[in-house]
Amino acid sequence: MTKLAQQLKHGAGQAWESISEGWRELGTRASGAVTRLWPSAGEDTAKNAMDEKSAPEGGDEHWLAPARWAFMAADVYATRDKVIVRMESPGMKREDFEIELTSPEMLSVSGHKRYERELADSSYAIVQSAYGRFRREFRLPAPVDVERAKASYDAGVLRIELPRRSLVASHRIEVRAT
Numbered sequence: 001m002t003k004l005a006q007q008l009k010h011g012a013g014q015a016w017e018s019i020s021e022g023w024r025e026l027g028t029r030a031s032g033a034v035t036r037l038w039p040s041a042g043e044d045t046a047k048n049a050m051d052e053k054s055a056p057e058g059g060d061e062h063w064l065a066p067a068r069w070a071f072m073a074a075d076v077y078a079t080r081d082k083v084i085v086r087m088e089s090p091g092m093k094r095e096d097f098e099i100e101l102t103s104p105e106m107l108s109v110s111g112h113k114r115y116e117r118e119l120a121d122s123s124y125a126i127v128q129s130a131y132g133r134f135r136r137e138f139r140l141p142a143p144v145d146v147e148r149a150k151a152s153y154d155a156g157v158l159r160i161e162l163p164r165r166s167l168v169a170s171h172r173i174e175v176r177a178t
Helices: 003-030
Strands: 034-036 069-071 074-078 082-088 097-103 106-113 132-139 150-154 157-163
Touching: 034 132, 074 132, 082 106, 097 150, 097 157, 106 157
Parallel strands: none
Antiparallel strands: 034 069, 074 082, 082 157, 097 106, 106 132, 150 157
16 A cells, blocks of 8 residues: 555544544434424424415425424533523423423423414425424432422523522431330
8 A cells, every 4th residue: 555545544534533523422412402392283283284275376285394303402500509401492482381390300391392384375495493392301410499499481591490409407316215
C-alpha cells in the first residue's frame, strides 16, 4: 500500500470514529427526550383533516401524516431547597398539561399537543411536527413536597418547581425495659 493510500485510510478511519462518537453522544443525550405521541380518539389529525372541501385546486389529495415521535427536551436540576423541571413544549397551552407526582421522587407530565391546520387550501411537503397525547416520566434527584409544588408555562417552556421535602432530623429512640 502506498503512503498516500495509508494516509487516506488513516484519515477516513479518524473521520468515521469522530462521526460514530458524535452519533453515540447524540443518541445518549436524546434518548430520554424522544417522546411518543399517540393520536387522540375522535379528533381530526393532519392525515384525516384533508377532506374534499379543503383539497387544493386540482384535486391534490396528497397529505403527509404528522410524525408520531417528537424531541421534547427537558432539564431536571436541584438547588439546596428545590428541584426544578423545565420541559420544552412549543405550541401548547397551559391547559394541555397534566402534572402528577406519583411518589415523592417520581414526576409524570402528560399532555395533548393539538393539531391546528393553518390554511384550509394548503398542502404540505414536509411535516416534522408530532401531534397527539404524550407522557413523560422523570425520576427526581430528591424527595419533594407535593403540597407546595408549582408549575408555569411561558414561551413554550413548562417549568415545574418542586420544593424539597424537609428531611426528618434524626430522632433518638430510647429502649425501655419491659
